Amino acid sequence: MLDSETKAVELPEDHAEELRLWLRLLTCTTLIEGEVRGRLREKFDVTLPRFDLMAQLDKAPDGMTLSDVSKRMMVSNGNVTGLVERLVESGHLDRRTSETDRRVQVIRLTKLGRAEFRKMAAEHETWIADVFADLTPKDVRELMRLLAKTKASAQKSAGRRKA
Amino acid sequence: MLDSETKAVELPEDHAEELRLWLRLLTCTTLIEGEVRGRLREKFDVTLPRFDLMAQLDKAPDGMTLSDVSKRMMVSNGNVTGLVERLVESGHLDRRTSETDRRVQVIRLTKLGRAEFRKMAAEHETWIADVFADLTPKDVRELMRLLAKTKASAQKSAGRRKA
């Protein structure tokens, strides 16, 4: 009893440190996401998912299929269907069936959609810069590196599950 | 015209680095969150928000008010109302009106709720450990530090907006 702290004792593994890390990561993301969401809403009356979808399309002048979007945004297919529906409705997106495969829907930004997105994106970039304002360039680099490592580790873990 | 690249030119500030950092942060969180969500669903048939709410209550044996929960979870009041409703319905939560302030609802885990949560939490911790498995202890410490700095910076930024 007096010797309960010997190093030989196998504790049932303590992962409290990783748990705290995960919670902190989640907190940061939630915080920033809420901030961006609120500003997009206030200044442009647009939702974050709509903005994200337009951001994907802005990088693809030749358009994307719904599946592509779904993979890139890491959301379900059904989700994209509805999102696209609303953005076509509001005139920001153009949607057409592929010539070579009639299952495929190709979507693009309309002229209006692109113009509005560019305006929003410019402001958005300054908001993000402001969010990270207190980090030094070195901090930013180091964080990028560690998050890359985290992403790789998480993907490996996810792979282990599905396999 | 031949001199368009002089360093005197004030570029409209390039924050591409911070933007990439934000996207990477978001990707990591989305990835891990999706993983946790899927596993909770598969193994325990429970949603992530329910799990998160129970996690808050597990740390508060004397119960919490809905407002407390709302602040801690960083979600809206209305959101908590519905979440609590469903968890009371399923027998995981106990809800009663405060003796001293009839506006206030105090919620606690029931015996069932606590037992189920503890089981889930134990597994959950191993999933998280697995997600971060490729990070060294030093990586974890460094990431914690940088995320703390990020959180502080983001909060300051959010404060600037609302002020």
Add this chain to the structure above:
DNA sequence: GCCAATTGCTTGAAGCCTAAAGAAATTCGG
């Protein structure tokens, strides 16, 4: 004591999101 402001929660409308099932088109082995 009274009324205004505040606080705690609920409600309603709209949109986001997932998982699962299903419809339509394509691909591929034989």
Add this chain to the structure above:
DNA sequence: CCGAATTTCTTTAGGCTTCAAGCAATTGGC
């Protein structure tokens, strides 16, 4: 060429989430 498997997208049911409006209880100034 044919049928099975696959791929792409939509639909459905259920749940999550926000914002804004509203109700009830409390608090604080006067």
